[in-house]
Amino acid sequence: IISSLKTVKMKGSFAKKDRYCLVITDYSSKKSFYRKIGFSSKKKTSKLEDIIKRSSKTTWNDQLPISGRHMLKLIRQLGMTTDHFPELRMYFAGRRRISYDVFRRIILPRVNGHSNETKVGVDVTSFLNKISKSDIIAARTVSIEEVQKPGDFYDMEVPLYRNFIANSFLLHNSQARYARIREGLLNDFMKKVGDTASAQFKGLKELVGIIIGGPGPIKEEFYNGEFLTYDIKKKVLGVIDTSYSGIPGLNETVERSDELLKEASVTRERKLLERFFGEFAKDSGLAIYGLHEVIEALKAGNVDILLISEEFDWVRASFECPKCDFKKEEVLRSEDTKGHTCDKCNSDLNVTGENDITEEIVKMAEETGATVEYISTDTAKGEQLKEIGGIAGILRFKAA
Ligand SMILES: [Zn+2]
Numbered sequence: 001i002i003s004s005l006k007t008v009k010m011k012g013s014f015a016k017k018d019r020y021c022l023v024i025t026d027y028s029s030k031k032s033f034y035r036k037i038g039f040s041s042k043k044k045t046s047k048l049e050d051i052i053k054r055s056s057k058t059t060w061n062d063q064l065p066i067s068g069r070h071m072l073k074l075i076r077q078l079g080m081t082t083d084h085f086p087e088l089r090m091y092f093a094g095r096r097r098i099s100y101d102v103f104r105r106i107i108l109p110r111v112n113g114h115s116n117e118t119k120v121g122v123d124v125t126s127f128l129n130k131i132s133k134s135d136i137i138a139a140r141t142v143s144i145e146e147v148q149k150p151g152d153f154y155d156m157e158v159p160l161y162r163n164f165i166a167n168s169f170l171l172h173n174s175q176a177r178y179a180r181i182r183e184g185l186l187n188d189f190m191k192k193v194g195d196t197a198s199a200q201f202k203g204l205k206e207l208v209g210i211i212i213g214g215p216g217p218i219k220e221e222f223y224n225g226e227f228l229t230y231d232i233k234k235k236v237l238g239v240i241d242t243s244y245s246g247i248p249g250l251n252e253t254v255e256r257s258d259e260l261l262k263e264a265s266v267t268r269e270r271k272l273l274e275r276f277f278g279e280f281a282k283d284s285g286l287a288i289y290g291l292h293e294v295i296e297a298l299k300a301g302n303v304d305i306l307l308i309s310e311e312f313d314w315v316r317a318s319f320e321c322p323k324c325d326f327k328k329e330e331v332l333r334s335e336d337t338k339g340h341t342c343d344k345c346n347s348d349l350n351v352t353g354e355n356d357i358t359e360e361i362v363k364m365a366e367e368t369g370a371t372v373e374y375i376s377t378d379t380a381k382g383e384q385l386k387e388i389g390g391i392a393g394i395l396r397f398k399a400a
Contacts, residue, residue, distance in 0.1 A: 001029040001036075002061050002139070027052075028059040062099040063138040065170075066131065068092040071107070077124050078116045085110065097138060104132050136170055157182075186218065194227025201232050205371065209237035209264045213253030215245055237264045265376075272373055273381035276307060276394055285399065289385075289392035291331065297393055298361070303370040305394040308358060310376050312390035316360075318353035321345065331357060361391070 006021045024030050030052050039045050066074075068091040072082065082092045085106060090096040111128055156171075158164045163172040201207050210232065212219045219239050228236070238260045242252040279287035288297055291314055297303045313334040320327050321342040328343070340349040365372050370393070377383050385392060 001032050002026045003029060003033075026059055026061055027055050027057050028061055030055060059099075061137045062101060063097050064100050064103045064131075065134075065136050065138040067094060068096070068098075069094045074124050074128065075107075075111065077120050078111065078114055079121070080111070080114055084114070100132065108132050190218070190222045190225060190227050193222065194225075198229040198232045201235070202229070207235060208268065209261070210235045211237050211240060211253060211257050211260060213240040213242050213256070214249060215242055237261070266378060269373075269375050269382060270379060272305065272307060273375065273379070273385065276305075276392055277381060277384075279394060286395045286397075287392065288395060288399075289388045291389060291391055294391050294393050295361070295364070297395060297399065298364045298368060298370065300399070301368040302395050302397065302399060303365060303368065303393040304396045306361070306365045306370045306372045307375050307385060307392045307394070308361070308372065309382065309386040309390035310374055311386050312358060314357050314390070316353075316355045316357050317351055319349040320352045321347055322350055323347040 001024060003022050003024045006023060008019045008021045024033055030048075034048055034052060039048065068088075072092045075081070075084070082089060085092065088098065088102075088106060091098045108128060111125055116122070116125065156164070156166075163170055165171070197210070201210070212223055219241075223233075223236060223239050238257075240253050240256050240260070242249045242256070244252055276287050288294060294303070294306070298306070314331060315334050315337070316329060316331050317337045318327070318329050319340055321344065324342060324345050324347075326342045326344045326349075328349075334354070337351050337354060340351075341347065342349055362372050375382050375385050377386050
């Protein structure tokens with residue numbers, strides 16, 4: 001119901017309190033008032049019926065809130081022109097408004113009939129169909145009054161949509177002046193984040209990837225903008241939408257990153273293994289495998305990248321004979337520690353110690369500046385690496 005409330009000053013000394021008068025001029029608002037509220041007095045009810053009967057049918061609460069010029073932009077995105085709507089030239093020229101009814105009868109069917117399979121086309125079409133069901137109406141501004149009030153003013157804004165509904169009015173974000181200040185601050189902020197990240201991550205050899213997360217649309221702006229250096233930007237695995245900011249947002253980003261991280265590590269593994277098996281196929285002498293060969297190359301400081309399968313299970317095992325004083329130590333696969341017999345008396349040996357040698361090897365790699373890469377058996381090539389002993393290396397130079 002579109003209405004206005006007026007204070008009516010009563011004449012006469014008995015009326016100390018103000019009285020109020022609800023004014024309804026709009027036709028469909030009158031009908032709504034009659035149907036949904038009405039009067040208890042029969043006399044007033046019949047008077048109201050009379051008024052409605054005599055009223056002009058003009059209604060104001062069916063005005064489409066989209067201007068003709070804006071609508072023109074939208075239909076152009078669909079590849080349509082004003083020629084598709086010859087009867088609405090005045091509307092598209094910005095000289096007349098149209099009702100929801102006209103919108104639904106004339107514009108919507110033609111828009112829906114005009115096939116448009118582009119992403120933008122689908123978006124615009126779905127937007128227009130949504131609008132047709134909306135109950136937002138356009139109303140004329142009668143007057144504007146500037147108010148000067150002491151106190152704090154708060155600048156509300158809603159990201160992405162740039163407008164919001166408060167007290168039944170559709171409001172837009174604060175004026176362009178504030179928007180510019182905000183944009184300036186935002187730009188400074190993004191620049192600071194970008195510079196800090198670029199400086200922190202620069203030359204970080206272990207950095208596999210970066211994930212950007214946050215609520216709102218700023219993260220995309222940040223990612224798409226020129227805030228990160230090229231090298232760092234290349235490492236961005238993806239952008240993740242979160243519901244929170246701050247520490248909870250950070251946790252949320254980590255939680256939601258599983259998929260991205262998995263994808264990234266699989267891609268990385270695939271590339272490494274392709275390189276390894278590529279060198280191997282070329283017989284370039286730069287690809288070696290097997291524990292013995294890898295250890296020799298590590299000792300020579302010649303390993304650039306060390307590939308270790310997740311299922312690499314070599315151990316340094318200690319054996320003792322329960323019958324004599326025989327002892328031995330051997331590096332072998334964990335599953336091969338059973339069934340060893342004494343060199344002297346042929347009794348079954350006891351395994352007295354079993355140490356994973358991965359740590360030893362990784363330490364050697366680190367001391368000689370080799371990069372250590374753990375490879376899963378999730379891919380066919382990862383499985384292949386496991387089959388050739390679970391350990392391999394890409395060399396810096398061809399061994400003599
Ligand atoms: Zn023995």
